[in-house]
Amino acid sequence: MIKIIMNGCNGKMGQVITRLVSEDPDCEIVAGFDINTAVPNTYPVYTDPDDFTGEADVLIDFSHPSSLAKVLDFCKRTKLPAVIATTGFDSEQRESINKAAEDTAVFFSANMSLGINLITDLAKKAAKLLEGSFDIEIIEKHHNQKIDAPSGTALMIADAIADTLSFEPEYVYDRHSQRKKRSKTEIGLHAVRGGTITGEHEVIFAGNDEVIEIKHSAASKEVFAVGAIKAAKFLADKPAGMYSMKDIIDSL
Ligand SMILES: NC(=O)c1ccc[n+]([C@@H]2O[C@H](COP(=O)([O-])OP(=O)(O)OC[C@H]3O[C@@H](n4cnc5c(N)ncnc54)[C@H](O)[C@@H]3O)[C@@H](O)[C@H]2O)c1
DSSP, X not given: OEEEEEETTXXXXXXXXXXXXXXXXXXXXXXXXXXXXXXXXXXXXXXXXXXXOSOOSEEEEOSOXXXXXXXXXXXXXXXXXXXXXXXXXXXXXXXXXXXXXXXXXXXXXXXXXXXXXXXXXXXXXXXXXXXXXXXXXXXXXXXXXXXXXXXHHHHHHHHHHHHHSSSOOEEEOOGGGOOSOOOTTEEEEEEEEOTTOOEEEEXXXXXXXXXXXXXXXXXXXXXXXXXXXXXXXXXXXXXXXXXXXXXXXXXX
């Protein structure tokens, strides 16, 4: 039985994971961390990770970037593997996640859905093949409550594509601010916000007289929760190091 600590347990994702884990015979949540303690749970909830003195095998984090430093300190000190799923980190915070992987196992993905990781892989392959002759644009759509833009997933896809290109692309977020033609070295990133859209990501490769579109739609938050629980089970017995969804896909 894998013992999980849920950071951000009283948020939307924390509660979906709480429900899914309660139906899973292979794991249990032994504690939650959250600054909001107003939600009733079957496990104890701590506002300060340092108050937890029990045993755990892995931590899942779906919370807020402001929580990162405290959670990484806790995981490094206790050598607890951590699945970090929160988005909206700045470059310094991204660096601190990489640094924590020197002390404990860290799984980081801005999108925990297996489907998104698959289309990222497809987009990388397409970018390599089409480099130079196709313009690349990424459009993401989310519900009207989302604060960060573009989404962490859109940036994750752009970074993966950038890694495969032979030049460093320029990310262009706002075509409104400049009146000029598109350059060949751009990746355009566009955010749409409205209603209750769970999450859509589309990569467009636009060439001369042909357009290729690779698209993923998530119909519920459960796809991210299922992926995060899979990641937690995968990570629980791993040595220090950085892991991603690619490691899970390769292990299947
Ligand atoms: N990687 C993925 O696949 C994926 C999927 C969905 C959401 N997310 C990200 O996960 C995060 C949480 O999403 P959500 O929809 O559950 O948000 P939410 O706002 O519903 O929940 C966030 C929870 O974190 C708690 N929290 C805030 N600051 C905290 C702190 N300093 N310490 C401890 N707890 C704190 C809040 O009280 C709340 O209960 C967001 O960053 C979101 O973008 C990632």
